[in-house]
Amino acid sequence: MVLANINRAVGPPWNVWSDQNDSLSQRDVGMLQVYCESNQEVFDTVLHSFWVSEQLMLPTMLVLDAFYLSHTCEIVEVMEPDEARAYLPPYEPKHFLSPDHPTAFGNLTAPDSYYELRYQIDRDLRRGIELMRQADQRFEEVFGRSYGIIEEYRTEDADLLVVTSGTITGTARVVIDECRDAGKRVGLVKMRLFRPFPADDVCRILRPAKKVAVIDRNIGFSIGGIFAQEIRAALFSAGIHLPVFGFIAGIGGRDVTPDTIHEIVDQTEHMDAPDQEVYWIGVKHEQLHHTR
């Protein structure tokens, strides 16, 4: 099963604009999660996802930002059906309903076997890292397009690495180019696969940097951005001590412009280490009410 989720804000207060809290609230349900930057990537990821999900017997959620992708008209290259079939052979399910082999399917599982099922979900989901990598590599061989499970953009010799996901990545590429033109040693890391969490890749890519700035279009109330938290955990587990600056931007469809990202780069460059767990960019303080 592959689920295409358009990222939209959750309540309170509810709205229809781009925000990752909907998908990230489902991060621990046992689905793979892939965050996409363009409609071409959405289209291609549908094929990757089926290829992986059919092998793991676990569903994949691919995530596309509301409006910036869901309502955007742009060029998408579509392959011929035969080419798609060659990449993705017909699915032969291991378990299915058939009158020849009557079977009961139920979702209540008692403690004597629930534990083992959860163990298997965890074990198999972890295999999704290598399978998603393979899915992408196979795709490149056939169609010439590759995204990686994490993408590095101009990370060579970078002191500061900006980490993004979804459509903020595209805008960030423009900003990184401008920073590089200005002589700043700044690179970009795009988190594409979020579940299973590719901790080894994250550590390998971030380790050479001096600082990391994570842009989260989501908020884990009282713990900061969710990508930032998971990246910190991965680095800590690997014994890597890096200042990770967590920035919240773009929640509920607030536009993330090149200026927003420049502000994040500038702030990170001017500090040795974060003095707060999370920085909210562009809060309109005059709108805030205070509780007693």
Place this chain on the structure above:
Amino acid sequence: MLEIRIHGRGGQGAVVASKVLAAAFFKEGHYVQAFPVFGVERRGAPVAAFVRVDQNPVRLRCNVYEPHHLIVLDPALTETIDITEGLRESGWILLNTHRTPEEFGFARNFKVASVDAFAIAIRHHLGSRSTPIVNTAILGAFARCTGLVNLDSVVNATVEAVPFNAEGNRQAAIDAYEQTIMYDPELQTR
């Protein structure tokens, strides 16, 4: 990169206009991106849509703040919002109106083009008399005043995108192209 902002009201076809204009540029070999900003879809509520055109794939994924050109489907919007916000100096403001460009205050500072897309749409039975669909006509006028895209591309993109009354849509774009009035304040002339 070329950036265009379209102002309209829910139901007028601003969103479709942005897609058709993007398709017209695509036909001429450009990379394009078109998307709207609106809230819950309501007829009559102000709507904006953006079009980006470039020689390379468009990477920016944010709203357009400094458009090169504006298309305004409902001239009454100019009374309630500052449509010229962020507009670049040499940009065209293309208005759907029966009035002349010089009647608008911003014609002192910007190039203004006008076309009576309501009348053209009604003449070709696009939409109803009370709510004519003006987007195909206005795109013909856009081809004329900016010269950035060929009328043929606009017509072909329109006919492909709008599955009904192909001949009416085609003719509306052509009529608008021919009837566009253009005013340049620097030359103080049409």
